[in-house]
Amino acid sequence: MAVMPPPSDDVPPDETRAELYDDAPCGYLTIDSHGCIIRANNTATGWIGIDRDALLGVSLRTIMTPAGRIFFETHVAPQLVTEGSARQVAIDLKCSDGHRMPVLSDWRNVVRDGRTIGIRAMFVDATDRRAYERDLLAARERAEETAARLTASEAQLRELNETLERRVAERTADLERAHDQLRQSQKLEAMGSLTGGVAHDFNNLLTPILGLLDSLQRRPVSDHRERQAIAGALASAERAKTLVQRLLAFARRQPLQAQAIDIGDLVGGMAELVASTSGPRIRVNVERDAALPHALADANQVEMAVLNLAVNARDAMPDGGTLTLGVHAEQVAGVGMIRLVVGDTGVGMDPATLDRAVEPFFSTKGLGKGTGLGLSMVHGLAAQLGGSLTLYSEPGRGTTVELRLPAVDRPATVVPVKSEQPLHCGAPGCVLLVDDETLVRFATAFMLKDLGFTVVEADSAEAAIGLLGEGLRPDIVVSDHLMPGMTGTELAFRVQEWLGIPTLIVSGYADVEGVAAGLPRLSKPFRRKHLAEALVRMSGIHLAA
Structure with a gap:
């Protein structure tokens, strides 16, 4: 049996019902049938911030936010009518300082004698719960967004996986094409180096043949057959010279006289010649932009290139067609270019033929119908002038060749035409001839003597300097460029600084990096008249060509 402790003054007395009501952790309100507050505990008045006396008699709606009033009228009041109570209703109270207080509320009708005479409401502070719900909702939204992103990422990954094999195949094909282009470029570069060296040697061989x-x-030859033999041999040598010039063009080592020229006028002036060369079954169209800038090029070489391309186009249209010559201005990577177009509507080329089209000696015309150097020459000319060559072709749809040349603003340099009449004879003087090739030196000396010069020969630049050191004072020095030891260009500068004697450089091709631009130059092979013209230009002496 439990023993109750004796009463003590230190034990607080039991709370009264009024104290339990007023100091409860939740708010209590009693509302009469007119919707006015008739009773409230301290917790409710403290939350709302209104004294009890001021709160009593106030309409319930005045302590609710607008959203709370709407929710009470549309949800709570109808439920009280139909069910007599409403539980766990989230609603916002309007406090005296203006802020809202979220509460979770229970509502119950007060019934007497079967008649509803009021409402009792209980409120629990839901501030923390509402924040928790908001955080929970935000977290759920973030989770949904993350899930959506993951779904999108999965879809992208599936798409990447589906296209990976195709993209790898495309990349591999691009890489193979790049390797093919690199191999072709290296092949052409190697062939160009080999061709240039061979052409240089051929020029050395052709110089004595052509000159002699x-x-x-x-010279007077009485026998008609001998004259025919010499003429035939000379014509063959000229054909060999042309062939070597085309080889040098492909190798980018041909001598060029690059200047500003009007490509539009040049091509326009060639239209009639191209038309007559192409024949009546081929229509020639000329298309060119207005007010074209000039192009940096060699007019003679461009004319030869256009003729070669026109002949190729004609041969590709045995049944007739249209040959188009076009000149247009354009920008390539911010650089002004002139685009010269030669197009045809002929048989076209398959990819294998197109890949080899610029290789020297490659031809589809058959034996004896072409040298296979036309496109090679144009390709080398474009590269040597700082331009490019592009080919487009399909079987049955024709071929288009685009030659791009650098555009320049300055006008074309007018070169006066020299008279073809023989120059007057005079007493030319003495020439120091320097060449390490015995046959070339012999032929050049023969032509110089034929022009009236006294010739002193040296087989190297060092030997020439030795002769000059011994007191030889020639009027002119004629020297090969590429020789063992000192080059002709180095010799020319030494002689000019030492004695002030002019030097004519003779070269098998345009050694751009070795021959100074200001030095007089003569390209091998040459005839006596070419040698005479070069000497007249550099010294002003009078010779019989």
Whole structure:
């Protein structure tokens, strides 16, 4: 049996019902049938911030936010009518300082004698719960967004996986094409180096052949058959010279006289020649932009290139068609270019033929119908002038060749035409001839003597300097460029600084990096008249060409 402790003054007395009501952790309100507050505990008045006396008699709606009033009228009041109570209703109270207080409320009708005479409401502070719900809702929204992103990422990953094999195949094909282009470029570069060296050697061989045949042709020969033999040999040598020039063009080592020229006028002036060369079954169209800038090019070489391309186009249209010559201005990577177009509507080329089209000696015309150097020459010319060559072709749809050349603003340089009449004879003087090739030196000396010069020969630049050191004072020095030891260009500068004697450089091709631009130059092979013209230009002496 439990023993109750004796009463003590230190034990607080039991709370009264009024104290339990007023100091409860939740708010209590009693509302009469008119909707006015008739009773409230301290917790409710403290939350709302209104004294009890001021709160009593106030309409319930005045302590609710507008949203709370709407929710009470549309949800709570109808439920009280139908069910007599409403539980766990979230609603916002309007406090005296203006802020809202979220509460969770229970509502119950007060019934007496079967008649509803009021409402009792209980409120629990839901501030923390409402914040928790908001955080929970935000977290759920973030989770949904993350899930959506994951779904999108999965879809992208599936798409990437589906296209990976295709993209790898495309990349591999691009890489193979790049390797093919690199191999083709390296192949052409190697062929160009080899071709340039061979062409240089051929020029050295052709110089004595062409020069001596020219000298023999100029001498009186009574026998008609001998004259025909010399003329035939000379014509063959000229054809060989043309062939070597095309090889040098492909190798980018041909001598060029690059200047500003009007490509539009040049092509327009060639239209009639191209039309007559192409024949009546081929229509020639000329298309060119207005007010074209000039192009940096060699007019003679461009004319030869256009003719070669026109002949190729004609041969590609045995049944007739249209040959288009076009000149247009454009920008390539911010640089002004002139685009020269030669197009045809002929048989076209398949990819294998197109890949080899610019290779030297490659031809589809058959034996004896072409040298296979036309496109090679144009390709080398474009590269040497700082331009490019592009080919487009399909079987049955024709071929288009685009030659791009650098555009320049300055007008074309007018080169006066020299008279073809023989120059007057005079006493030319002495020439120091320097060449390490015995046959070339012999032929050049033969032509110089034929022009009236006294010739002193040296087989190297060092030997020439030795002769000058011994007191030789020639009027002119004629020197090969590429020789063992000192080059002709180095010799020319030494002689100019030392004695002030002019030097004519003779070269098998345009050694751009080795021959100074200001030095007089003569390209091998040459005839006596070419040698005479070069000497006249550099010294002003009078010779009989």
